[in-house]
Amino acid sequence: MKITGYRCVRTFRDWGRPIGDVNGYLKNGVTDVPVVILETDEGIEGIGTGSDQYIEQLFPALDGEDPRAVTGLYDRMLARVFKAGHNGSMFGAIGTLDMAMWDLKAKIAGEPLWRLLGARDRFIEGYASGLDIALDDEKLADFYTTMAERGFTSGKLKGGRDREADLRRLRIIEDALARNTRRPALMLDANESWNLKQAVRYVSAIEREVDLTWIEEPLRRWDASGHARLSNAVSAAVATGENLSGLEQFRPLLDAGGVDVVQVGCTWGVTHFLRVATVAQSRDLPISPVGLTTNQAVAHAAASVPNHLSAEVQDLGAPFGLTIDQQIVDGGIVLGDTPGHGVAVDESAIHLNQTSASWLLAEGPHVRPARAGLRLVPGDDHYDEAS
Template sequence: MRITGYRSLATVHDWGRPVGDVNGVVAGEVTEVPVLILETDEGLTGVGLGSHPDAHRVFPALEGQDPRAVTSLYDRMLSYVFKSGHGGQVFGAVGALDMALWDLKAKIAGEPLWRTLGAADRFVPGYASGLEYALGDDELVEFYRGWAARGFSGAKVKGGLDVERDVRRLAAVRDVFRANTPRPALMYDVNESWGAHQAVRLARSVEDRVDLTWIEEPVRRWDVAGHRAVASGIRAAVATGENLTGLEHYRALFDADAVGVVQTGSVWGITHFLRVSTLAYGHGLPVSPVGYNANPLAHAAAAVPNHLATEVQDLAFPVGLRVDQEIADGGIVLGDTPGLGIEVDEEAIAAHAASGTWSAPGGPHVRPADAGLRLAPARDRTTKEHFGGGNRQREGIAG
C-alpha cells in the first residue's frame, strides 16, 4: 500500500452556545472543523482533524510511502521542513497528516486505534470543559449539571480577567459536582492572560477561597521562570503545554520543575502526544490532552501509563462526522470501529451551508493588547459588556 494524495474538507461544529475564553468569544456559536483525508493506491483512506493549510508543504515527505511506517514518516515530515521550522501551522499540518496515518494503520490492522496502540481498556477518564467564559453564572451551573449527570467529577472554568467573578464561578461549579464526589476537581484556566509580575498573587487569591486541582497557562507558554515561580508559590499544580510544538519546548519546563500536569494540543497529532507522554513519564509527570472535536487523542491517552484525564469539551460532534465513542461515566468510552472510529459523510458536509471560524477579530485566538499588563482586577461586569463587539472588551478593563 502506498500513499497517493490527500484532500481537504471543511465542516463545522455547532456548540449551541458562545464559546471562548478571557481572550475573546465566538458569539456565533459555530466554528470550523478542518478535515484531512489521506488517500492510498488501494482505496483505503485515513482521517486527520485540525487546521492544515501548509499540508502542501509537508505532503511530499509522504507521497509514495507505505502508511504503516507511521513513526518513521513522522520524523520524515519534520526533517522535510527543518529549514523553515516546524512550529505553528506547519506543525498543525504534520499533526493532521500524522493522525490520518495512525487512522490508516489501525484500519489496515482491522481494529480500533486504542488496540493498535496497546491499550487494555476502552475507557478514558475525563473532565468537563465547556469553553464557557461567555455564559452567565446561572447558565454555567445549568450547563455543568448535564456533565455531572454523565458521571463527571470535575470541570474546568475559564477566567483570568476578574478574579472575584472567577472565584464565584469556581465555587458554583464545585457545588454542582459535589453530587458525585465530596471534593470535585477544579481546573482554572487563565489562557496566558497574566504577567509573571502578578500571577502568583492572583493565583493565591483564588486558591485561598477554592481548592484548585490545577491552574492552567498562568503566564506565557514559553516562560519557564514564570511557570516555576507559580509552581513554587501556590498549592495547586501548574498545567501547561497545549501550545508547545516540540519536545525541545518541554525540556526546559521539566528541567526547571515548572510544570505539574503536562498538556498537549490534540491538533498536534498522535505521535506528538505519545512522545511528550514518554518524556513526561521519565520525569514522573502525568499527561492530560486538551479537548478537540471527536476527541481523537483519546485512543492514545488510553495507551499511556501516565494519563491523568482528557479534556472533553462537548457532547455532540461536528456535522458529517460519525464518531464511535460515548461520553459517559465521567469519561470517553471508545468503540470498536477500526481506526479513530471517525466516519466522514461528505454528502452531509456538502449539504450543510453553515460556516464558522475561530479566527474572529474578537478572539479567542487573538491576544488582547493589554493581556498581562493590567494593574488590578476588573470590576464585576456582565459577559455581554466584556464581549459586546470589536474592542469593547478592553475598554477600561483591568484584571
C-alpha cells in the same frame, strides 16, 4: 499499500453556546472543522482533523509511502520543513496528517487504534470544560449540570479577569458536580493572561477560598523560570504545554521544574502526544490532553500511556457530518471497536450544508489583548466579541 493522494473537506461544529476565554469569545458558537482524508492505492482511507493549511507543502513527504511507517513519516514531514520551522499551523497540519496515518495503520490491522497502541482499557478519564467565559452564571450551571449527568467529577473554568467572579463561578461548578463526589476537582484556566506576580497573588487568593486542583496556562508558554517560581509559591499544580509545538519546546519547562501537569494539544496529533507522554513519564509527571472534542485519535493514544491523568471534554456532540464511535459516560470516554480511530465522514451531507465559520476572527478568541498582563485592577478591560 501506498499513499496516493488526499482531499480536504471543511465542516463545522455548532456548540450551541458562546465559547472562548480571557482573550475573547465567539458569540455565535460556530467554528470550522477542517478534515483531511488520505487516499491509498488499496482504497482504504485515513481521516485527520485539525488544520488543512500547508497540506500541499507537506504531502510530498508522504506521497507513495506506506502509511504503516507512520512515525518515520512524521519525522520525514518535520525534516521537510526544518528551515522554516514547524510552529503553529504547520505543526497542526503535520498533526492532522499524522492522525490520518494512524487511522490508516489501525484500519489496515483491522483494530481500533486504542488496541493497536497497546491499551488494555478503552476508558479514559475526563474532565468537563465549557470554554465558558461568556456564559452567565445560569448557563454555566446548566452546562456543568449536564456534564454531571454524564458522571463528571471535575471541571475547568475559563477565567483570570476578576477574582471574586471566578470564585463565585468555581463554586457553581463545584455545586453542579457535587452530585457525583464529595469533593469535585476544580481547575482554572487563565490562558497566558498574567505576569508572574499577578499569578501568585491571584492564585493565592483563590486558594484561600477553594481547593484548586490546577492553574492552567498562567504565564506565557515559554516562561520556564516563571512557571517554576509560581509552582513553588502556590499549592495548586501548574498545568501547561498545550501550545508547545514540538517535543524540544518542553525541555526548558521540564528542566526548570516549571510544569506539574504536562498538557498536550490534541490538534498536534498522536505521535507528538506519545513522545511528550514518554518524556513526562521519565520525570514522573502526569499527561493531560487538551481539546479532545474533534481530535479523537489522541483519545486512543491517551488510553495507551501509563501516566494519563484526565482529558479535556468540551462538548457532548460532534461536528456536522462526522460520527465518532465512542460514548461519553461515567466521567470520561468509552472508545469503540471500529477499526481506526472511529471517526467517519459523510462528505455528501457536508457538501450540501456549508457553513462559514472560523476561530481566526480579528476579534478573537485567538488574539491576545494588547493590555494582557498589564492591568492593575480588574474590570478595566472588555470582552472582544466575534459574532
